[in-house]
Amino acid sequence: MAKGITTRAEDYSRWYLDVIQAADLAEHSSVKGCMVIKPNGYALWENIQGQLDKMFKETGHVNAYFPMLIPESFLKKEAEHVEGFAPECAVVTQGGGKRLEEALVIRPTSETIIWSTYKKWIQSYRDLPILINQWANVVRWEMRTRLFLRTTEFLWQEGHTAHASNEEAQRETMQMIDVYRRFAEEYLAAPVYVGYKTEREKFAGAVRTYCIEAMMQDRKALQAGTSHHLGQNFAKAFDVTFQDENGKLDYVWATSWGVSTRLIGALIMVHSDDNGLVIPPRLAPIEVVVIPIWKNDAEIEGMRRRIAELTEAWKGRLRFKVDDRDQFRPGYKFNEWEKRGVPIRIEIGPRELENNQVVLVRRDTGEKMLLPQDGLLDKIKELLEQIQSDLFNKAKSFRDANTMPEDDYEQFKKKIEEPGGFFRVHWCGSAECENQFQETSKATIRLIPIDGEKEQGRCLVCGKPSEQRVLVAKSY
């Protein structure tokens, strides 16, 4: 156990929690199931938010805010929805010192409060589409929690759109799952499979749920984002109709889509190693840390001045930090920034100063290089992009190597235990066989690929004909 971090090989779950602690990202609170997101963890969330918010706005969405408290009766208006969410709700029964006439639930998701509002906003096709996103906290009562991956309260964004046609809602649903795919791949550097959920696994109230699924280093799946085509279900539940161009009344079509602080769990589990957190440069709150090394105090001031000169041109172009604290030794600092996942460390000692050089160390590979100070900014910029794509490629190789077709049920049951991975198997489409997968292997159908090739085969469980492989894995 180096530096207080259990190795992945030894105990993967423990490693995950150790990395969170070593990088000082979050901790359990005194409130059951709820976490405290510490400044280092929240800085990751701010970067995730910033980038996603930009992508949402580029696709025409605006932000708004709806009440967190929802009358219990609203939740009950959509039958599947209440069945799915009521057991997870936190319920407010007192307010202002009095017992409430109608209990209020803390939003587990906001379809019901939002569609009760959209009813007031929508009369005609001219009022459509509505393209709204909300950044918010939600509460879903959880028995077994794990920092970032599953907590009673979590932070997320939820898009809620309203459309005049099924086709337009379908396009929106697909657009947003693709935004999530791009974000996961280009920013989290986490390759994802895209597909849709089975009836059993879909969102309570959706017609179809699209999802992105990423592979963690223990070969388990993590659902990293979902985009739901809600059809007219919520419009019917809340009686939201519109007059089309020909004066005909119809129910409004809907989508909703969301990602949460769970993405931080994905970031940790896709890239980090036994030395701690590894952050993809594009989401790193600090991209570069500069650590001056001096032997005697007389050198400090000169060193500080030279580093100030060197980094002057970096301001506004690079997120960097100079760690010139004098109560800690360089080795301590190297270790600290390594644990915290800063992509590039730069060391400057008297010799480097003299030779107009720096030592640069990559967090992801540990590679050490001696570089001239001239042109350093450009070189760093280039390296950060290199690290970003190397992290993605490494994760993709790992995932691809651990995604495999399997046509033998007995083999499947063995392999899902050891070594694990994503299994592409034929499935007849029945709920019975889907349940069988889970009961025998604790694995679930993660998704049905959207661009999956048609292929004649036989259901892994019952042997009935199947036309497409689905993705099965154990998951978080």
Place this chain on the structure above:
Amino acid sequence: MAKGITTRAEDYSRWYLDVIQAADLAEHSSVKGCMVIKPNGYALWENIQGQLDKMFKETGHVNAYFPMLIPESFLKKEAEHVEGFAPECAVVTQGGGKRLEEALVIRPTSETIIWSTYKKWIQSYRDLPILINQWANVVRWEMRTRLFLRTTEFLWQEGHTAHASNEEAQRETMQMIDVYRRFAEEYLAAPVYVGYKTEREKFAGAVRTYCIEAMMQDRKALQAGTSHHLGQNFAKAFDVTFQDENGKLDYVWATSWGVSTRLIGALIMVHSDDNGLVIPPRLAPIEVVVIPIWKNDAEIEGMRRRIAELTEAWKGRLRFKVDDRDQFRPGYKFNEWEKRGVPIRIEIGPRELENNQVVLVRRDTGEKMLLPQDGLLDKIKELLEQIQSDLFNKAKSFRDANTMPEDDYEQFKKKIEEPGGFFRVHWCGSAECENQFQETSKATIRLIPIDGEKEQGRCLVCGKPSEQRVLVAKSY
């Protein structure tokens, strides 16, 4: 009632709500006391957030997130705090389908959950200071609500800092009230008085509450931000001690400070007029709207092309929108953007195109000017700054003209009714006289000025000696 907006003279309260509706900022929700912040309103909040967040970070703060649900017992640990907040709490008594052993309150403010956490983080002076801010929603049960000004749920930020000395906590408290003052004056364009609250009006649990108070156009006061020196009250309640440099144990010193979506109410009431919202340029989601005017459809494409050429250089340098919707007439659009408070409107018709000119109209003054297209961007930039400072100066003149000393209690009681305003009066410092003010006039002591000149006088109510004037007004 022009354009659906009641005039201020006719009914100020109604005018306020009409402006919110005309600018499409927010509405009441189906949940008692809670509002829906619509996209136009939320865009203002995003700009307020963006600027404040920058100012917090420039003063060394970082963001984090603490649970929204607080065990009831935590609230009870600080005697004044629970007395102040318990009557306003929303209480969760059920979770996950079961009755909770201990009820949880939805945070009305987060001192208790945060100080129960800081206890784990602080052992030594080396762990100090902690300079954390949180962007969050809070719930305070309200009987009489008003959009933005007083709602059961609202959005805010709350800073919570921990320090090794009383002096340092005092400096932080003053630094943050000054950040708020600067934000109010330089961004909201709202001049504010700075001071501290009486014992009766201070935050429940604070040693001293500093505040900024702005004057609305009906001459009432609005508390726009508060910064609390909490002394060692919360450290004692949660037993948070630290070892100082000499090894001596002491309780930690604390501050907290916050502003909320109430600032949007201030923005509306300080600047808007009988034609609708007026937004200070620095906070305007759209600074300039460009409205092309064409007579026949043949002109449209040429017009669009020329406007695209003209605005090409504005991208990334100006927040602008070209309103070339063809289903609406120019007059309709002028009215719409006026109601919504966009600081500058630019009209371009065939004649302006031909003469290489534009018509520019200021939202705040209605002033109309004919300007050459050459150098237009610079001229717009200059005008936006001019509008920003004109709005501030206009509000300041109004406030100064309506802030006056008063030494006669009978006169005071008359004047506070009509015309109203801020009254600088002598007060002996007793709670009895403070209560008298309120009972006879519905006005309260808004603040005791921090830089108030010493002046010998006699309490307006009881005639006992007083050494300083305080600010008294009716308020929101």
